[in-house]
Amino acid sequence: MDLTFTPEQEALREQARHFLAATPEPSWRELAELGWTGVSIAEEEGGAGLTFVEEAVLLEELGRALYHGPYFSTVALTLPALPPDLRAAVAAGEASWTLAFGPLVPDLDTAERVATVGGDGIYELEGAEREVLATTDETRPLGVVRGGEPGRRLADATVLEEIRSRSHAALAIEACGVAGRALELAVEHAATREQFGRKIGAYQAVAHPLADAYTRLELARSLALWAAWCVAERDPQAALAAAAAKATAAEAAVRVCETAIQVHGGIGFTWEHVLHRLYKRALWIESFGGSGTRLRAEVAAALLEGRAEPEVGVPPVPATVEQGG
Amino acid sequence: MSDTGSADALASFLMDLRDTPEEAAFRAELRAWLEEHLPEELRGHRGGAARFDDPALRAWSRALYDAGYAGLTWPKEYGGAGAPYTFQAIFLEELARAEAPPHIGVIGIGMAGPTIMAHGTEEQKARYLAPILSAEEIWCQGFSEPGAGSDLAGVRTSARLEDGYFLVNGQKVWSSFAHIADWCILLTRSDPSSTRHAGLTYLIVDMHAPGVEVRPLRQITGEAEFNEIFFTDVRVPVENLLGDVGGGWQVAMTTLLHERGTLGFALQAALEVQVRKLVSLARDRGAEPLQRDRIAREWIELQALRYTNYRALSQLVKTGIPGPEGSISKLVWSEANQRVTKLALELLGPDAALGPENAPYGGYWQHQQLRSRGNTIEAGTSEILRNIVAERVLGLPKSR
Numbered sequence: 001m002d003l004t005f006t007p008e009q010e011a012l013r014e015q016a017r018h019f020l021a022a023t024p025e026p027s028w029r030e031l032a033e034l035g036w037t038g039v040s041i042a043e044e045e046g047g048a049g050l051t052f053v054e055e056a057v058l059l060e061e062l063g064r065a066l067y068h069g070p071y072f073s074t075v076a077l078t079l080p081a082l083p084p085d086l087r088a089a090v091a092a093g094e095a096s097w098t099l100a101f102g103p104l105v106p107d108l109d110t111a112e113r114v115a116t117v118g119g120d121g122i123y124e125l126e127g128a129e130r131e132v133l134a135t136t137d138e139t140r141p142l143g144v145v146r147g148g149e150p151g152r153r154l155a156d157a158t159v160l161e162e163i164r165s166r167s168h169a170a171l172a173i174e175a176c177g178v179a180g181r182a183l184e185l186a187v188e189h190a191a192t193r194e195q196f197g198r199k200i201g202a203y204q205a206v207a208h209p210l211a212d213a214y215t216r217l218e219l220a221r222s223l224a225l226w227a228a229w230c231v232a233e234r235d236p237q238a239a240l241a242a243a244a245a246k247a248t249a250a251e252a253a254v255r256v257c258e259t260a261i262q263v264h265g266g267i268g269f270t271w272e273h274v275l276h277r278l279y280k281r282a283l284w285i286e287s288f289g290g291s292g293t294r295l296r297a298e299v300a301a302a303l304l305e306g307r308a309e310p311e312v313g314v315p316p317v318p319a320t321v322e323q324g325g
Numbered sequence: 326m327s328d329t330g331s332a333d334a335l336a337s338f339l340m341d342l343r344d345t346p347e348e349a350a351f352r353a354e355l356r357a358w359l360e361e362h363l364p365e366e367l368r369g370h371r372g373g374a375a376r377f378d379d380p381a382l383r384a385w386s387r388a389l390y391d392a393g394y395a396g397l398t399w400p401k402e403y404g405g406a407g408a409p410y411t412f413q414a415i416f417l418e419e420l421a422r423a424e425a426p427p428h429i430g431v432i433g434i435g436m437a438g439p440t441i442m443a444h445g446t447e448e449q450k451a452r453y454l455a456p457i458l459s460a461e462e463i464w465c466q467g468f469s470e471p472g473a474g475s476d477l478a479g480v481r482t483s484a485r486l487e488d489g490y491f492l493v494n495g496q497k498v499w500s501s502f503a504h505i506a507d508w509c510i511l512l513t514r515s516d517p518s519s520t521r522h523a524g525l526t527y528l529i530v531d532m533h534a535p536g537v538e539v540r541p542l543r544q545i546t547g548e549a550e551f552n553e554i555f556f557t558d559v560r561v562p563v564e565n566l567l568g569d570v571g572g573g574w575q576v577a578m579t580t581l582l583h584e585r586g587t588l589g590f591a592l593q594a595a596l597e598v599q600v601r602k603l604v605s606l607a608r609d610r611g612a613e614p615l616q617r618d619r620i621a622r623e624w625i626e627l628q629a630l631r632y633t634n635y636r637a638l639s640q641l642v643k644t645g646i647p648g649p650e651g652s653i654s655k656l657v658w659s660e661a662n663q664r665v666t667k668l669a670l671e672l673l674g675p676d677a678a679l680g681p682e683n684a685p686y687g688g689y690w691q692h693q694q695l696r697s698r699g700n701t702i703e704a705g706t707s708e709i710l711r712n713i714v715a716e717r718v719l720g721l722p723k724s725r
Contacts, residue, residue, distance in 0.1 A: 003342060003635040004643060187719045201721035204712070210721065211714035215653045222632035222650070223625070229342050244625040296621035297614075303604050303624055304617065 003225060009057050016061035025068060028110075032093020037074065040232075045084055046091040051232035052166065056173045056224070063177030066277055068139040073098035073107035076170035078115050080162045081122040081155035099163070100125060100145050106288065108132050108143030116150065120157045123150035137280035161239065162231075167289050168242035169231045172224035175246075175253035175285045179217045182253075182278045186210060186260035193265075206263055213256040220249035240302060247295035253282035342635070344415070351408075352415050355394070359423040362388055369424040369598075377429065377505055377550070386429040386460035395428050395458040396438070403442060403454040410641055414590045414634070421594030432502055433457035433464035435588075437510045437529075440580045444527075444568040453508070453529070465506035465532070467497035467554055468577065475709050477512070478521045478574070482556060484513035484528060486563070486570065491515070491528060493536075493559040499703065503539045503552035506532045511556075512577050515570055525573030529565040536560075546695045588704070589634040589654035593627070596658055599665045599693070600627045606672050606690075619668055626661050630654065649718045656710040659700035666694035 005013070019034065020026070031037050039055045041047025048054075055075055062071055074090060078097035082090065089095040098111035099122070105114070109132045116125040128148025135141050187210060190201030200206045227245035230238035257279040261268040268275045286292070344352060367385055389395045397413045399405020406412070420427060428434060438457050441449055456462035473479035482495025493513060503509065509530040516524030530537070536559035541549030568576040600623055607620055637651030669690040670677040681688030701707040715721045 002639045002642075003632060004639040004648075187721065191721055199722045201715070202724050204708075204715075204724050207715035207719075207721050207724060208708075208711040210719060211711040214714055214719055215657060218633055218650045218653060219626070219629035219657065222636055223629050225636070226342070226628065226632045233342075241628075244628060248625055248629065293618060296618050296625070299621035299624060300612075300617035303620065304607055304612065306608075 003222075003229075005057070009054060012054060013057050013061060016058055017064075020061060020065035020067065024065065028069060028096045028112075029093040031069075031071065032091070036071070037093055037096075038087075038091025040075070040079070041087045041091045045088040047087070052169070053225075053228050053232045056169065056228035059170050060173045060177035060180070060224075063174030063281065064181045066139050066178075066274075066281055068110070070096035070098060070107040070111035072170055072174065073105075073111050076166045077106070077163060080159050080166065081115055083154060086154070101160070103144065104133070104142040105145060106140065106142055108145070109141045114145060114148075115154055116145070116148075117157060117160065118150050121153050122155045122157060122159065124152045124154060125149075126151035135284065137277070137284040139277065140281060140284050162234075164289075165227075165231050165238045165242040168246035168295075169224065169227040169238075171285045171289055172220065172227055172242070172245035172249035175249040175282060176217065176221045176224050178278050178281050178285070179213075179220070179249075179253040179256040182257045182260040182275060182282075183210070183213050183217055185275065186213070186263040189264050189268075200263075209259050210263065213259045216252040217256055220245070220252040224249050240299065243290070243295040243298055246290065247292035247299075250282070250286035251292050254279070254286055257282045348411055348415060351412055352419060355416065355419050356422070358392055358394075359419060359425055362392070363423055363425045367426055377502060382426060382429050383460055385426060389428050390459045395430070395460075396434055399434075399438065399454075399458070400442070403438075403450065404458050410638055414638055417590040417594040418597070421597040424598055427591070428460065429502075430457050430460055430463060432466050432506075432510075433462070433508075436466060436580045437464040437508070440510065440527075440576060441529075441567065443579045444576050446564075448564065449529070449567070462507040463502055463505050464508045464510065465500045465503040465552075465554075466580070467500055467503075467509045467511040467530070468580075469499045470496060471498055475706055477577070478525075480512050480514055480525060482511070482513045483517060484515045484526050484561070485517075486515060487560075489563055491526070491561040491563065491566070493528070493530065493556045493561055495556050497554040497556075498542070498551075500539075500552045500554050501550060503532065503554050504541055504549075508532060509537075509554065510567070510580065511561075512573055515573070519571075522574040524571055525577070526570050527567045527573040527576040528561050529567055530556075530559065530561050531565075534559050534561070544696075545698060546692055548692075589630075589637060589651055592654055592658035593630050593634050596627050596630060596661055596665070599662060599669075600624055602689070603665050603669050603672075606669055606686075610672050610674075612672060616668065616672065619664070623661060623665050623668065626657070630657055630661070633657075652710070652714055652718055655705060656707055656714070659697075659707060662700050663694075663697045666690060666697045670694050 023030065028037065035048050036058055038047030039050050039058065040052055043049040059072070074096045077099040079087065079090065086095065095113055096111045097113050097115055098105055098107045100114055100116040108130055114125040114128060115122050125145060125148045128145040130143055130145055132141050132143040190206050190210060191199060193200050223245035227241040230241040257275065261275050261279065264273070264275060267273055364381060364385065367381055386395070393406055394416060396405035397408045397416055398410055401407040434457060438454055441453055457464065468477060470480055470482060472481060482493065482497060484491040484493050495513070509532050511528045511530045513526050513528055514524055515526035536557040538555040540553045540555070542551045542553055543549050544551065603620060603623065612620060633650045634654060637648040640646065640648030673685065673690060676685050677691065681691065684691055712724060716723055
């Protein structure tokens with residue numbers, strides 16, 4: 001067993017961190033040039049032929065950098081539904097996607113194409129009207145699609161199970177990226193800010209909540225890595241692991257950000273500080289794709305009603321392809 | 326591909342959660358062995374002091390030794406299996422799965438033995454190590470004192486160097502196994518003018534020597550799992566010195582490093598048993614929606630602890646240094662065990678108030694819940710552990 005990142009994965013993380021620091025708002029094509037859009041796409045389709053674990057490394061860094069763009073919606077939500085030619089287009093940076101399966105569709109402002117769930121299949125949605133809605137987290141807009149026609153059939157609806165696991169695992173690891181940065185900022189502040197003649201991090205009333213924040217974050221990261229591995233390996237536990245990871249990591253990220261704001265004092269409460277943006281992303285992640293309470297209800301059902309894994313909870317399939325706002 | 330984004334960076338071998346073929350073979354063999362050899366009366370024992378005195382536990386420990394499962398990570402030259410840490414993790418997981426008790430020599434195997442290997446003379450290694458694994462000799466730890474708990478450097482038990490022996494006087498407390506122990510790893514103050522970390526000396530003390538008196542300490546559970554040890558003019562031969570005179574603090578740190586280093590998987594294994602029993606209890610008795618949420622939380626926490634341990638272990642195997650994640654295992658486990666056992670009492674309803682004679686499951690949950698209050702105190706209080714995380718992991722300024 002080995003649950004550490006390989007040197008190659010660590011190198012990818014380093015690369016991502018440097019790139020996102022230098023290029024805070026990368027275009028889809030720039031991400032494609034780095035190879036990020038085709039990480040888990042087969043080499044013969046123009047991808048890197050790697051797995052969701054490498055995508056998870058990138059998702060964590062993208063969360064940390066509060067990336068604004070269709071990476072999550074393309075890679076986590078839509079990719080499993082795309083046929084080979086469309087995957088190749090994603091790898092080449094020629095297309096980005098989002099999937100409309102609930103009333104609120106993520107990344108609708110940046111995703112070029114929209115897939116939708118209808119009947120027993122997933123289709124490309126054509127000719128729909130898009131309305132992008134303002135969100136508390138300005139870097140992760142949601143929107144609604146109206147009208148439109150189902151175009152090309154992309155995949156069978158059974159792929160929604162994989163999509164759900166990928167989505168949960170992706171949100172979990174992204175939450176860890178968000179929380180990791182918030183914790184770093186808080187620790188840095190506590191180690192430098194002085195009051196009453198001492199660094200405030202020397203006070204246990206400040207230090208212990210930070211120790212707890214670290215603890216919650218590392219537990220969440222362990223779950224997210226487990227989930228990412230299960231997704232990559234198509235492990236039978238993937239749905240359960242991803243639900244557990246999403247429930248825990250989203251709540252942990254919210255808590256860690258709240259601790260970070262408190263430790264920062266007044267400055268952490270201002271618009272100019274980055275903390276509120278991290279906090280809002282954490283809250284976004286918590287709200288999207290199943291609350292902790294709902295996901296834990298699924299885990300409890302799996303444990304107590306003796307199912308091998310919780311009900312997959314395929315998102316409700318609308319009678320028509322029309323997605324209402 | 327651009328320059329910043331080298332395609333080479335996107336080539337990797339996947340991390341792997343699966344057992345290697347060697348690990349899988351070891352696990353299968355061990356599982357079959359446990360199935361065949363674990364006596365039914367030891368399966369799922371509720372633990373506590375009664376366990377220590379049970380001759381069946383000594384026999385069980387001996388059986389583990391004979392089968393080659395005692396001291397898995399100990400080097401072969403000292404009677405161990407020289408196996409990697411992953412095998413120890415698998416061993417603890419499988420022990421938990423079978424609800425089998427651990428080897429009775431937990432202090433010897435986990436603390437005294439590794440300390441002797443690191444600081445002992447060749448004579449000491451030859452004399453003490455083998456009987457630890459075979460369970461012929463039991464060890465206890467004499468560190469904490471009434472005036473030196475979390476602040477271990479406040480040790481006052483004195484060791485005066487006389488002609489060929491140390492004359493030891495003082496009192497130790499919270500010592501598990503002391504009432505059945507043959508040997509004690511004892512932290513003493515050999516320089517009466519010293520304070521704090523200097524002037525401490527680490528001794529191996531014969532628990533059967535004249536002047537050693539053990540008094541059981543009755544705990545919150547009603548049982549006496551810990552003991553006080555009184556030393557009155559106990560003569561400890563100089564050859565029982567471990568490390569240097571005055572160098573006891575460094576030796577003690579080795580012991581504590583091993584106490585915390587090998588602990589994670591044992592704790593995870595213990596929590597595994599508790600959560601499994603909790604789920605089974607909830608299946609038997611039913612659970613309200615909010616209780617179901619808490620059960621799910623605890624199951625998830627167990628998985629989180631498991632994969633956090635895997636991360637620390639993988640780091641240890643690769644680099645020889647455990648990852649910083651490992652420092653939170655005990656903190657997380659102790660609080661989880663307190664919540665799990667309390668939740669179990671809640672599921673029992675009014676039956677939770679019954680004493681062991683009348684309670685369901687032989688009073689298992691009542692005992693476990695009360696015992697769990699010690700978990701956040703023993704082997705490093707949660708407050709000390711949070712200090713350690715804050716200072717050593719996060720790099721925050723020291724609080725004192």
